[in-house]
Structure formats: structure tokens, C-alpha cells
Amino acid sequence: MIDLLLQTCINAIYAASFMALIAVGLVLIFGVMGIINFAHGELYMLGAYVVVFLYADNRLPFFLAVALGLIFVGLVGIAMERTLFRPMRDNPLGGLIVSIGFLLILQSAVVMGFGVRMEHIPPPTQVIFHPFGLEGVVLPLQRLYVIAAAVLLLGALGIFLRKSRLGWALRATAQDPEAAALQGISINQTARIAMCIGAGLAGVAGALTAPLVRTYPYMGHSVIVTAFIIIIVGGIGSLEGAVIAAVVYAFVHTFVTTFADGVIADIVGLLLMLAVLVVRPTGLRGTRDRA
Secondary structure, three states, rough: OOHHHHHHHHHHHHHHHHHHHHHHHHHHHHHHOOOOOHHHHHHHHHHHHHHHHHHHHOOOOOOHHHHHHHHHHHHHHHHHHHHHHHHHOOOOOOOOHHHHHHHHHHHHHHHHHHOOOOOOOOOOOOOOOHHHOOOOOOOHHHHHHHHHHHHHHHHHHHHHHHHHHHHHHHHHHHHHHHHHHHHHHHHHHHHHHHHHHHHHHHHHHHHHHHHHHOOOOOHHHHHHHHHHHHHHHOOOHHHHHHHHHHHHHHHHHHHHHHHOHHHHHHHHHHHHHHHHHHHHHOOOOOOOOOO
């Protein structure tokens, strides 16, 4: 029983890691741009397919493929900001609609390029650790990569937002765009940076988890639903809340899946969101003002 509990905790930490990367990127985009990006799940999918194409099909080194996936999806995010979201800056509903349209375009492009079949690519290494010296508890090295990447990237993002001038500009724009513009901060530049970082985080999450999941063109659907649950629980606009909520949701969902059923776990996740909203309508770390 102890082995099962420890294994479930490790699985939950892995799930929380890639969920946090996706949710934090989505929160950053919304906080700075005020846009609900429904295509965020497809950016995750796009990162996975970069690894499929470069690593599985063309035999590039795995970590090079991951790095190129991060860069490529970040550039896609910049293109989205310039062509889709900037013209809709004063029209949040229009931004939501164009993100749904772009979602369908990305799905169709991947279907045309790779087909609708599920891809399963081998991990770069089959090494498995036995934490605590217990044979019944396993931690594949690939999952450890995801956990380490999440800690490093989210830690670096936190330092960037708190210590750099560009980070201060992003935070100021998220708190009050008009006041930020009056202080000489370029709204276009902060929106471009936020979209690049947010998209890149989703892309690297997809790239790192590609060997661990079935990769297919519609894999972003469940991811975006989970991300929205997490940012609502954490508090819309709160990066810290998104990380906390990702950990809470991952542990609840993983434990319920292990000891009951995956469908029940989905229902419990929704009930968790409703319970948090009843007790604290702004979420765990949200405020009534847009952060």
C-alpha cells in the first residue's frame, strides 16, 4: 500500500509539472493581453508534433528537438499576437473567436501533414529509477525531465517577472494597461513578449511529454479544459494561483484515477472547481481586480 501511495504521489507531481507549464502560459497571455486563447491546447499539440517530426522522423537529438519546439511555438505565438490578437485588442470576444478559428486551422494543418493516426514515439532513454529504494515505485527518466524542466522554467519566469525591466513592464501592463502606456511602456511589445513566453511554455510542455502520451491532432482538447479548470481554481490572472491549483488538481485527479476511475476523477475535478468558487469566487489567489 505504501508503494502505491508513493507511486501515485510521483505520478501527481509529474502531472502537476506539465499542467503548470500550460496553465501559467495561458494566465500570462490573459493577464497581459486580456485575451482568452482557446488555441492554447493546440500550441501544446504543436510542440509535441515538432518532436515527432524532428526526433522521431528525422532522428535529431531529443533535447535539440525540444529546444526547437519551444522556439518554433514561441514564434507561432508572436505571429498570433501580431495578426490575430492585436487587431482585436479592444474586442475580447473577437479575440476569443479568432483563437477558435486558429485552433481549427492548426488542427487541419497537422491532419494534412501527419494524418489523424496516433503517434507513439520512444523516449530518448529507458532508464527507470526506484525512489526510496522501493522496487514497487518507479520514476522513468523522461518524467524526471518534465519535472525538472517545469521547476527550472517556472523559476526562471518568476525571476524574470520580478527582477528584470521587461518583467516589470509585463506586470504593470497586466495590472493597468492605460497607466503602463502613460509611463512609456509599449503595449505592443509587452503583448508580444507575453504571447511568446506563454506559447513557448505550452510548446515545451508538449515537446517534453510527446514520448509519454499518444500524440494526435486533437490532443489539445482535454488539455485546454484542464488548463481552464486550473486557472479558475487558482484565480484568473494569478500566476502563483495557477501553480498552486495545478498541484492541487493534479493530486486530486491522480489519486481519484488510481483508486477509483478516470471518469470519476474528471467529475471530481469539476466539483473541486465549483467548491472553490462557492467558498472563494475569485479563486485561491485571485482578486476582484484584473491582475
